[in-house]
Amino acid sequence: MTIAAVIVAAGAGLRAGGERPKQYQKIGGKPVIMRTLEAFASHPRISRIIAVIREEHLDYYREAVSDPDIAQTVYGGSTRQESCRIGIEALAARPPKAVLIHDGARPFAPHALIDRVVAALAVHDGVIPGLPISDTLKRAPGGIVQATLDRSHLWSVQTPQGFAFQAIHGAHRQAAASGMTDLTDDAAVAELAGIEVAMVAGSPENRKLTTSADMADADRTQRQRRFDGLPDIRVGQGVDIHAFEPGNGVILCGVTIPYGRKLQGHSDADAALHALTDAILGAIGEGDIGTHFPPTDPTWEGAASRIFLAKAAGLVSARGGLIAHADLTILAQEPRIGPYVVAMRERVCGILDLTPDRVAIKATTTEQMGFIGRGDGLAAFATATIRLPA
Ligand code: MG
16 A cells, blocks of 8 residues: 655744744754654655645745655645645645645654554545543633533544545545635545544644644753663762861872871861762762761761762762763872872772773862962862763
8 A cells, every 4th residue: 555645834833933933943953844754754654745835934944854855845725724635636646545644743743653544544544543532621602611521532633644545635625626725634624525534542742833832842852852872971070178287197099198287177088089079979969978978977087088989989889870080180289299199099990990091180289379379278179970871
């Protein structure tokens, strides 16, 4: 059975707002019309597509549709019914066995839905997809409720609507000849001609984009969908500053550097590991070091800061993630950090179970400027990149 599709996109498309008609606006980086055409072009049963557009939209169409061979274009009429008839007439010289007529503003018609319509066309001359109505329906002329309607046999109708080609072609000619111009769907044209129209299950995702809210919602969903299956890459930063106090060495990245003073703090005051811990916690939105190890808790008095870093790494592992890299810069006028950088890096690689190419440790002075330059204390800045599974 040869099956063609007519995509009706000749509406003004202004209700959705925007600087161009909605069918030519982008959602998730791709124009609505292109998505709709692709939904049909990618279906193995569809051999030919007619796009019914407005003549004054031709430039928009050419800009939006990157593959000019995807569909043959014809110019629509002043009503939807008229545009559909013109689209069907464009197929008449080489008639297919069946035709699916679809709204250009329904870009999310799934293949399974097209399959259902096509399958039912083997039995019926007319097939439309619909969703049962779940809301209660009221008749309320002038805003006053007059009656509650029985919704048990009511459906909300979608497209693609499928028809035996000769039947719908004749029905459209007949409707036009009788002066009808405003029938809102092709099933109405078929019903008028006495063609039996069967209902198959529609698809909730196959919604029609009408308002600017529909467009914004579809855009958000499609942008998110483009990242489905891709890792969730996070970058976190951490900063820590500690003052010096009397002592005989500072601990940075778990390595003791001999010096006439030590860093003041509740734990071992390892500013470098604190900054790195905060960077990792920041990347996964898990607060900061104080959230997990309150300074008011005596348990952490003099604690080795590797415990804090290991805890942050454990939270990444618990989410199935990986630390892609850790980058640390220490600002200190003194002591000299350079000679200890290799040992510090080894220590961090050990705690985080990373290879050295994923850990960087750098040190710099502040050229005697500021509180660091005066030797009041030192600062550490860290960045960590985390990969979370999709
Ligand atoms: Mg600290």
